[in-house]
Every structure is written in structure tokens, then in C-alpha cells.
Amino acid sequence: MRNRLVLPILVILSLTTIPASTQTAHANVPPNQGPIASFTYNPCVMCAAPGSIVFFNANFSWSHNGHIASYTWNFGDNSPPTKTTSPYITHNFLLASPGKWNVTLTVQDTTGATDSLTQPVIFNIAPQFNYHPTHPMIQQTVTFNATATRDYTTPGTIKTFQWNYGDGTNATGMITKHSYATSGTYRVTLTLLTSEGDAKISETITVYPRIIILNTTFDGLNVSITGVFTVNATSQTASGSITITAVNDTTGAIVYANTFDVTIPLTNSNSQFILAIPTSYISLGATCHVDSAGQTRSSVSRDPDIAHHGVVDIIDVAQLVLSFGTTQQSALYSPATDLNADGQTDIMDVAMIASDFGIPVLA
Numbered sequence: 202m203r204n205r206l207v208l209p210i211l212v213i214l215s216l217t218t219i220p221a222s223t224q225t226a227h228a229n230v231p232p233n234q235g236p237i238a239s240f241t242y243n244p245c246v247m248c249a250a251p252g253s254i255v256f257f258n259a260n261f262s263w264s265h266n267g268h269i270a271s272y273t274w275n276f277g278d279n280s281p282p283t284k285t286t287s288p289y290i291t292h293n294f295l296l297a298s299p300g301k302w303n304v305t306l307t308v309q310d311t312t313g314a315t316d317s318l319t320q321p322v323i324f325n326i327a328p329q330f331n332y333h334p335t336h337p338m339i340q341q342t343v344t345f346n347a348t349a350t351r352d353y354t355t356p357g358t359i360k361t362f363q364w365n366y367g368d369g370t371n372a373t374g375m376i377t378k379h380s381y382a383t384s385g386t387y388r389v390t391l392t393l394l395t396s397e398g399d400a401k402i403s404e405t406i407t408v409y410p411r412i413i414i415l416n417t418t419f420d421g422l423n424v425s426i427t428g429v430f431t432v433n434a435t436s437q438t439a440s441g442s443i444t445i446t447a448v449n450d451t452t453g454a455i456v457y458a459n460t461f462d463v464t465i466p467l468t469n470s471n472s473q474f475i476l477a478i479p480t481s482y483i484s485l486g487a488t489c490h491v492d493s494a495g496q497t498r499s500s501v502s503r504d505p506d507i508a509h510h511g512v513v514d515i516i517d518v519a520q521l522v523l524s525f526g527t528t529q530q531s532a533l534y535s536p537a538t539d540l541n542a543d544g545q546t547d548i549m550d551v552a553m554i555a556s557d558f559g560i561p562v563l564a
Contacts, residue, residue, distance in 0.1 A: 235264070235310070235314040235315070235316055236262065236263065236264035236265075236266075236269060236308050236309070236310045236314055236315065236316045237262060237263045237264070237308075237316055237386060237388050237405055238259070238262050238306050238307065238308045238316040238317060238318040238388075239259065239261045239262050239263075239306075239318065239388050239403040239404055239405050240257055240258060240259040240261070240262070240304075240306050240318070240320065240402070240403065241257070241258045241261070241328070241329070241402040241403070241404065242255050242256065242257050242258070242304070242322050242327075242328075242402060243255070243256045243258075243327055243329075244256075244322075244324045244325070244326075244327055244353075246324070246325065246327075246353045250293070251295070252293040252294060252295040253293065253294040253295075253300070253324045254291060254292070254293045254294075255291070255292055255293075255294065255322065255324065256289070256290075256291050257274070257289070257290050257291070257292065257304070257306075258288060258289055259272050259288040259289075259290075259306055259308065260288040260289070261403070261404040261405045262288065262306070262308045262316075262405070263386050263405045263407075264308075264310035264311075264314070265386070266310045266311055266312050266314075268310060268311050269288070269308050269309070269310055270286070270309050270310055270311050271284055271285070271286055271308070271309045272284070272285050272286070272287070272288055272290070272306060272307075272308055273285075273306070273307040273308075273309075274290060274292070274304065274305070274306055275304070275305040275307075276292050276294065276302060276304050277302040277303040277304055277305070278294050278302055280292075294324075300323060300324045300325060300397070301321060301322065301323045301324065301397065301398050301400075302321070302322050303319055303320070303321055303322075304319065304320055304321075304322050305317060305318065305319040306318050306319075306320075318388075318403065320390075320401040320402065320403065321398060321399050321400055321401055322400065322401075323393075323395065323397055323398055323399075323400040325352070325353040325354045325358075325397065326350075326351075326352055326353070326354070326358070326359070326393055326395055326397070326400040327350060327351040327352075327353070328347065328350050328391050328393050328400050328401070328402045329347065329349040329350050329351070329402070330345055330346060330347040330349070330350070330391050330402070330404070331345075331346055331349070332344060332345045332346070332389070332404075332406060333346070333460075333462065334442035334444075334460050334462050335440075335442055335462045336407070336409060336428070336429050336430075336431075336440065336441050336442035336462070337380075337381070337406070337408050337409070337442065338384075338408065338409050338410065338411040338412070338427065338428070338429065338442075338444075339380075339381055339382060339383060339384055339408055339409070339410060339411055340380050340381075340382070340411065341380055341411075341444065341460075342378050342379070342380050343378065343379055343380060343381075343406070344376065344377075344378050345364060345376070345377050345378070345379065345389065345391075346375075346376050347362050347375050347376070347391055348375055348376065350362075350375075350393065352395075354395075354397065358395040358396040358397055359393050359394070359395050360394045360395060360396070361373055361393070361394040362374055362375050362391065362392075362393060363391070363392040363393075363394065364377055364379075364389065364390070364391055364392075365389065365390040365392070366379050366381075366387060366389055367387030367388045367389055367390070367406070368381055368382070368383075368387055381408040383408070384408050384409055384410045385407075385408060386405050386406070386407045386408075387405065387406050387407075387408065388403050388404075388405055389403060389404055389405070389406050390402070390403040391403070409429040410429075411427055412427060412428065412429050413425070413426070413427055414426040414427060414428055414443070414489075414497065414499050415487065415499040415500070415501065417501060418450055419485065419501050419502070419542065420482075420483065420485060420503065420542045421449065421450055421451065421482075422447045422448065422449060422450060422456060422478075422480065422485065423447070423448045423449075423450045424445070424446075424447050424478065424485065424487070424501050425445070425446045425447075425448075426443060426444070426445050426476075426487055426499055427443070427444050428441055428442055428443035428444060429441050429442065430463075430491060430497055432467070432491070432493065434493075437466060437467045437493070438464055438465060438466050438467065439463075439464070439465050439467060439472055439491045439497075440463065440464045440465075441462075441463055442460060442461065442462050442463070443460065443461045443463060443476065443489070444458075444459070444460045444461075445457065445458065445459055445460075445461075445476055445478060445487060446458045447478050447480065447485070456480050456481070457478050457479060457480060461476060461563055463563065465491065467491070467492075467493050470492055470493040471490065471491070471492050471493070472490070472491045472492075473488065473489065473490050473491075473557075473560045474488075474489055474560060474561055474562070474563055475487065475488050475489070475504075475505065475506065475513070475557065475560050475561070475562040475563065476489065476562075476563050476564075477504055477506065477509075477562050477563065477564035478501075478504070479564070482536075483503050483504070483536050483537055484503070484504040484509070484537075485501055485502065485503055485504055486501070486502060486503065486504035486505055486506065486557075486562065487499055487500070487501045488500050488501075488502070488505075488556075488557055488560065502540045502541055502542075502553055503536070503537060503539065503540045503541075503542060504537070504562070505517060505540060505553060505554050505557040505560075506562040507520045507521065507537050507538060508520060509564075511561060511562050511564070512559070512560070512561050512562060513554065513557045513558050513559060513560050513562065514558070514559065517554060518554060518558070520535070520537070520538060521538040521540075521546060521550060521551065521554055523535075523538075524538040524539075524546040525538075525546055525547070525550075525551070526545075526546065526547070527545065527546050528544055528545040528546075529544045529545070534546065538550060540553045540554060541553060
């Protein structure tokens with residue numbers, strides 16, 4: 202692979218700062234009509250208390266207005282409806298304990314708009330799923346994984362895992378993959394078909410437009426970084442999913458491709474991290490900066506974490522010092538310390554490692 206000097210390109214990406222009251226980040230997504238109700242449940246099979254205690258979580262309910270104001274629960278056991286401002290609630294099905302109930306959740310947002318959802322709950326079945334990446338973009342493959350589901354019956358009664366992705370498509374299987382054609386927020390429903398009946402849970406997923414953070418050529422590789430970040434003003438954290446693709450600019454072969462789910466704290470109104478890009482020659486590093494105003498920039502160089510131990514520190518500086526002043530013709534020259542790939546380890550490389558000093562590296 203040939204060396205070439207291409208100056209890193211800095212691209213500014215506008216982000217959305219979330220109001221303090223908002224629970225979930227939703228940036229640059231076309232608004233849905235009204236709120237979306239969704240909830241999961243977890244039965245307390247090992248609880249010693251009498252009755253059937255079930256924990257409910259409606260935290261994935263969503264409104265394009267930014268805030269769900271209330272949650273009203275009808276547990277389907279002849280108990281009176283319960284209205285709360287918290288998405289979390291525990292209910293003991295004391296009055297009727299057949300082991301399965303139709304539970305209805307009604308959410309209301311700050312504009313007064315509502316949405317209701319009824320899902321069957323089976324006490325001995327605990328459906329669970331997650332998805333990756335957590336901030337997907339259009340046309341990006343999302344993996345839905347329900348392996349954390351628990352069946353407390355003996356023998357197990359789960360027959361089928363059915364998925365409704367909220368965009369008119371469906372699938373079956375414990376682990377499935379899906380991509381969305383348009384941005385927006387969708388309700389994903391997992392239904393477990395069991396010999397005791399159906400059990401359902403649902404979560405929302407927000408799909409973002411594809412945003413290019415960086416697209417440049419460096420060290421013989423075409424490096425593309427796409428992703429989206431949102432900043433939570435309350436927790437002072439930035440969260441997002443970043444996809445990196447490195448392609449050999451001569452052969453067109455994909456050298457590296459990976460997606461990172463990142464949540465990072467904002468320290469002194471700024472946060473930085475480096476994404477490692479391993480190659481068969483010299484690893485590269487994409488340095489990303491996020492500030493509290495909701496802007497990020499990224500540049501690519503050879504990996505400043507020269508020692509490859511997860512952070513740019515004094516060990517990396519020491520290795521660069523050993524090669525300082527050398528060129529490609531020198532016996533002590535090390536390509537790994539030539540961060541800008543210009544054929545020599547000089548003051549420019551010192552400046553680059555100094556600017557990255559103390560930054561953690563994700564690999």
C-alpha cells in the first residue's frame with residue numbers, strides 16, 4: 202500500500218441538543234402524527250410476596266413534541282386505571298391471577314395528543330429484545346436480538362418469535378435483521394407464540410437520515426464515516442452510532458468496516474474520542490470532537506495510540522520521541538510514529554499527538 206500525503210478534512214455536523222425533560226434523543230427526524238405508546242414487562246417470578254408482581258416499562262414511548270406528560274395503565278384485572286407521570290410502574294395482579302392479562306397503556310404528550318396500545322402479558326413468559334445499532338440510519342442493517350427472553354414454564358412453551366418492524370414488514374426468528382427505507386420513529390413489536398397464548402412487548406426505534414461526518418482519502422485508503430449524535434443537556438452526554446468504512450483506493454477492496462454505539466460524557470463542554478481503524482499496514486485513527494453546542498468534527502491520521510492500549514498517553518509520546526527527526530531512509534524510522542504519513546517523524550507529528558493526548562480509543 203503506497204503512502205501519500207492528504208490533509209485530513211474537517212466536517213462540521215449539526216446535532217440536536219435535547220431539552221432537560223426529554224428521555225430519548227430524536228434528532229433530524231420527520232415528526233410522526235402524535236405520540237407512540239410502547240411498553241415492555243418483566244414478571245417477578247422469584248418474588249416472595251403473594252400474587253403476581255410484574256414490572257412495566259414504558260420508557261420507549263415517544264412523542265415528536267419531545268415529552269410524554271402522562272401514562273395511564275389499565276391492567277385488565279378489574280383494578281382501577283392508574284395514571285402516572287413516570288414510565289415505570291409495578292403492579293400486583295392480586296384480584297385475578299389466571300397468569301395472563303390484556304394490559305392497555307395510554308400515553309398523552311404535552312399537546313394533549315394521545316395514543317393507546319393493548320398487549321397480552323403472560324406471567325411465566327418474559328419477552329426481551331435489544332437492537333444494534335441504537336441510532337440507525339436509513340438503509341443501515343439493524344439486528345434485533347431476543348435471546349434474552351426467558352421462559353419460566355416447564356417444559357418451555359415458546360413456539361415462535363414474530364416481529365413487526367412498524368413499517369409494514371414482518372419477520373420470524375429469535376435474531377433477525379432489517380433496514381428502514383425512510384427516516385422516522387417506528388414501533389417494533391415482538392410477539393411470542395406459546396402454548397399458553399401470545400405475549401407481546403414493544404419498543405420504539407428512531408431511524409435517522411444518513412449523515413456524512415468524514416469522507417476523505419488518507420494513506421491509500423478511502424475513509425468514510427457516517428453517523429448521527431444527539432446531546433442530552435441533563436446528563437451532559439452525547440450518544441450516537443458511527444459507521445466507519447475503509448476501502449483500498451487502488452483495488453476497491455473493503456479493508457475495514459464497523460459500527461460503534463457511543464455514549465460519552467461532555468467534560469468542560471467538550472468530549473473527544475478516537476475510533477481505531479486497523480489495517481494490514483498501519484492502523485489509522487479517526488479523532489472525533491463533540492461540544493455542548495451540538496457540533497462535531499472529525500479528522501483521520503495514523504493511529505496516535507501507537508502502543509495500542511486504549512488511550513493516547515506518555516507511552517505513545519515516548520515512542521514518537523524515539524523516532525523524532527527520522528525519515529523513511531533512516532534506520533530508526535517507524536511508520537507508526539509518522540502520524541500524517543509524510544515520510545518523516547517531525548514537529549507536525551508531535552503537534553498531532555499533543556492534540557490527542559489523553560483521548561480514549563475505541564476499537
